[in-house]
Amino acid sequence: MNSGPRTLSMIIGILGALMAAFLIIEGLHLIILGGSWFYTLAGIALAASSVYMIRRNILSTWIALGLLVATALWSLAEVGTSFWPSFSRLIVFLCVALIATLMAPWLSGPGRRYFTRPVTGATSGALGAIIVAFLAGMFRVHPTIAPQDTTHPQETASTADSDQPGHDWPAYGRTASGTRYASFTQINRDNVGKLRVAWTYRTGDMALNGAEFQGTPIKIGDTVYICSPHNIVSALDPDTGTEKWKFDPHAQTKVWQRCRGVGYWHDSTATDANAPCASRIVLTTIDARLITIDARTGQACTDFGTNGNVNLLTGLGPTAPGSYYPTAAPLVAGDIVVVGGRIADNERTGEPSGVVRGYDVRTGAQVWAWDATNPHRGTTPLAEGEIYPAETPNMWGTASYDPKLNLVFFPLGNQTPDFWGGDRSKASDEYNDAFVAVDAKTGDERWHFRTANHDLVDYDATAQPILYDIPDGHGGTRPAIIAMTKRGQIFVLDRRDGTPIVPVEMRKVPQDGAPEHQYLAPEQPYSALSIGTERLKPSDMWGGTIFDQLLCRIQFASYRYEGEFTPVNEKQATIIYPGYYGGINWGGGAVDESTGTLLVNDIRMAQWGKFMKQEEARRSGFKPSSEGEYSEQKGTPWGVVRSMFFSPAGLPCVKPPYGTMNAIDLRSGKVKWSMPLGTIQDMPVHGMVPGLAIPLGMPTMSGPLATHTGLVFFSGTLDNYVRALNTDTGEVVWKARLPVASQAAPMSYMSDKTGKQYIVVTAGGLTRSGVDKNRGDYVIAYALPSEE
Template identity: 40%
Template sequence: MSLRQCGVWAAVIWSQLTGGPAHGWEHWGGDAGGTRFSPLAQITPANVDRLVPAWDYHTGDLQSRPPAAALRTKFEATPILVEDSLVFCTPFNEVVALDPGTGVPRWRFDPKVGDGRRPANRYACRGVAHWIDTQAPADAACRSRLFMGTVDARLIALDARTGRPCAGFGADGEVRIDVARDLLWPGEFQITSAPVIGRGVVVVGSSIGDNVRVDAPRGTVRAFDARSGELRWSFDPLIHDGIVAGHANVWAPMSVDEQRGLVFLPTSSPSPDFFGGARPGDNRNSDSVIALRLETGALAWSFQTTHHDVWDYDLPAQPTLARIETGQGARDVVMQPTKQGFVFVLDRDTGLPIWPVEERDVPQGAVEGERLSPTQPFPTHVPPLVEPRFAPADIFRMLPRVVDSSCDDQLAGLRNDGLYTPPTTQGTLFYPMTGGGVNWGGAAFDPVHRILYANVSRAVHIVRLIPRAEADHLTPPRGVDFGLQRGAPFAVTRAIAMSRLGLLCNRPPWGEMVAVDLEAGKILWRATVGTTEDRAPLGLAFKWGTPLVNGVAVTAGGLVFTGAMDAYLRAFDAGTGRELWQGRLPAPGVANPMTYEWKGEQYLVIAAGGHSEAGTSLGDSVVAFRLARAGEAPSWWSRTIDRPGGRFAGGALTASLVMAVLVSAGWRWRLRRRRL
């Protein structure tokens, strides 16, 4: 079967599976199950080098907002194609609808989010959700509507055709979330991920400041009537009997199986992240994949991926819904990637693992007052996407130790007994770091070839518990994240292990794309994603990878697309992992790409706004690419990768030149928080 025939077959299958058209991208994750798969096959490995910029839309956020607010943005939005418009939200929750072919704005809605909230997880909005009220007349206002959660804890409903608020929803088109307790500051509680909708119910999670206090706001998930805005149900994942804690919230994107009437939640850790003495036991339903009944909020099942979490190993990624062959027939499953680099594959009806998950002994010996779980769950069939242990041989030494021993000095003396080594007052080496493995970008699944694709990050965290008497007078140095953990006997500091040259202390690659054959339990290939080009002077592009919190999109054309923390959108051969193409962006595209067909042409789109927590350059662009038309030719914005080593192989330069370049660059990877 030819690639083109495969694409046509995929389009037919996907239309039948999803009930939607083959040309669009109607949900944040591509479809309600978050597969990030497109059946479009116009762009292929054979012609990807003919991609050219189609249009570039600027939101104006960086110019219209005060610098203190603009410099705290993360443009993580993924547009959706609905009502013949490309719709997305800016970090300040402005909703914009563009012409898909030209990028010309059709309408814009501003909810007037305040500039002075200091949101705990920065100004960010990952996307909007779309719903059609089939009971309303075809020409009725708000028959087709958009939903968005905001940084100031509102759920807003808009007419998808005009951008006007839906007057019948809540009060003038919005519902204010009742947090049910006083906040320490306005930005302690916010909403960052898109809502999900099914059976006339819109479900929304929350994002809450980490490591601030033990008795923190609760991580309640709320569901509202999609027509009226009336509260239908609420669900607090954390069971509070005998414990003092909050959170276990759902800050990451959710998934929906409307046919089964289920919504799938990836829950976070209880508060605080690094000391659990006030919350004994496994803290059931935290760090879990949870299935709830859409119409009632009743618990269908729950599967916990980390017991009694004191490592900030919450679930950051959207559960991916797919149908796979298991060796004993086809099954509908939930695939959940984690920060540890694991992929749990669960039966969609029962939550039971498709393949064995072993409870293995893990390191013990925590600080006084802590009671660790003696075991943790390990998948046995699908190999880890990130190696779960860091050894001295894994230290990255660009220069001889006599010249730069900063990494060895930092890591010496830290407790490092492998995965799940508990936090200590002497300092503990966390690997993967608390923002490692797979993050909020999630995984993509090709249902035709049944391959899972995911971006992963590699870095080392140094975590240290600070006794309360010392913590109250501590001023942490620059680059160290400090969590007071009020109400606990210990505060916490976190720092990325970096050398004096500003390089990560672990060996590259620091960011990879991984392709996995789930059925065979085999990693097919790994590909380094990203270079130092936008960090180092003179455009030196060492192919070491960049941390990758964003996800990928896979197409029936045989390509996987991703952004990175350098300013390129990239295309990889889905079968081999070979990097085929780079499209230059005005700022790093730390967001999930998407693709759609418009008037016979396939477009590829990504939000290119950078990432303030990671220290990248910032921007406010949404950029689209398409294949060159007759008479057009690729420009410097678009280039083919013609050799595996990239533009520079690193070893070709002398150590002295490398040192001079990197020192002068002042390179800093400032990945300080888990919710990157």
């Protein structure tokens, strides 16, 4: 053998030995923790192959091929043919086997004679082809649940909101029922690929310094309305995007800067439709004001509240300033505006009340209030000097409204600090993570349904509930509310009384290991309909290669995890899955009302948490924040350290996907398909953007738009695209590149002037990116070319 191959075999052998040492040592660590023996055994085999490679012995090739076969069998036994788990198990040993085979002509030994040139060529070619197939597979979508029946469902009459709003999109979810359903037919599966940018508008309010552009526009008549992160409202021409007017409330806060939508009200009793404030845009601000604006002129309605403002901090007490932030679109229910607000998570005890209030849209007078300590307070005003009781669950999403039942439905979060429940009130326990139905005119409670008992991991219910009438199997329908949760549980209830339509059962959950005084609920409710809720197993641990997968398995074995609701404790990290970001977060879902198909996106990221004394955290250098890795939870015995469940390489420890779009047949309760959504193309990893459109399925923001023509539009991925999917198959049938990522649900309308249908998205950049690079202020409308 000449010096070149000799040197190469030495280098290959040394590198292989180093990899083998890692597998053996860390594999032994996993064995001690009670985990799989495979990694150590594989490391021993790789070490033997490496030694023989250094000795230039053909046994190196034989062992490498044997190791590949053994790994393939082990992988098949653990994860079947699932692509991403198989990739991380096999790709390294495929490369090792290929290199060892290519080196065979320069190796010696008794088995050398079997490696003739044709055999070597065929074997290395086959291995190379498998590697290429794996690499190509990285760029293909691998369904979580593949569609079994791709035929379009038989259409049924839409009954949830028979009064479709014509060509308009007058509310956050198009109607007060929140279905996000566009009944227009101009854009369909046959022509969606021809969509082009029709116009672009820049708000001038860039999503910088922690601000997020998450607004979904509304459209009424000849005007589109959008609010930017600092609650600046712009009125636009629906065909050109030309600005008609702009209203700036000069909201004063540097925390939680976002506006997800505005409301709209028209005075049906007005004799002059053009009278001042006969039509109003309803706006809440991040500094806790409620404002109405003349929809025609953009001037504040000065007869509303005091000088055009209602102070939403009234009645919330001294802790409310700097803690209470309305960000969601207000609900207009007849002549009542229903509002709630976000309350800072996990910072301290004594946070303000989560009261939900109804205001007269004409005058701004408070009509009613609902709070967990007095759910039948209704129209009874506060006494002089009285405040709503602190530390109660709050509504930080958008409510829904059924005018026939005269009921408002709203989701509630959890009492903060979320991770400590040792001194929670009975009222908070009764209403945490609940959906509540109240009389729209009085605020008096009719019923409530709790989606989690004594929540200790921030499983807020925040998605706008969807109201839809579900076929009852006897030729009629049943009025339903679809309650989506961060837990991934989807509760389908009769909206008249809150009784489950889809079965719900109570299951026992872990009861040991919590710190002293931390009360645990013995049971939790589980719906027969859920997405992304499967209990994690050691074989679910992932990584780009076998090495970080091994480290993730070690972490999994080292942390505490006994399924959902495993208690967070002070002794070891606890895995939280579904994570506290979801499941289904504030974006919610959409319903194709013509077929009864629920479209809903989710997040599938595991997190971990651990209690730590505040003094110890300070000594360790942790800086408290409500959203970061350490939350102080002042007033409780413990702070909480928490983060994503990542490998040392910065990749998620749980197998992909991390975000999906799902189609659910509401008539049968079955998931029709579940598809990974989004690629890593624009997602920074250790400060570097990969630029590769690998569809792992990434965490999603906001919600979808469903159309009558069997399309679902979505833009809230972590890559810079808006997409349209076939609702029967989940296949992406169109996508367009955005200037920056979007965090908002798309909407659609028809122009009264040109007859064109538009799809509109907003784009402000990646969420919580920590930098001001690649941020935006875009409103983009898509339409078919004129000849279409």
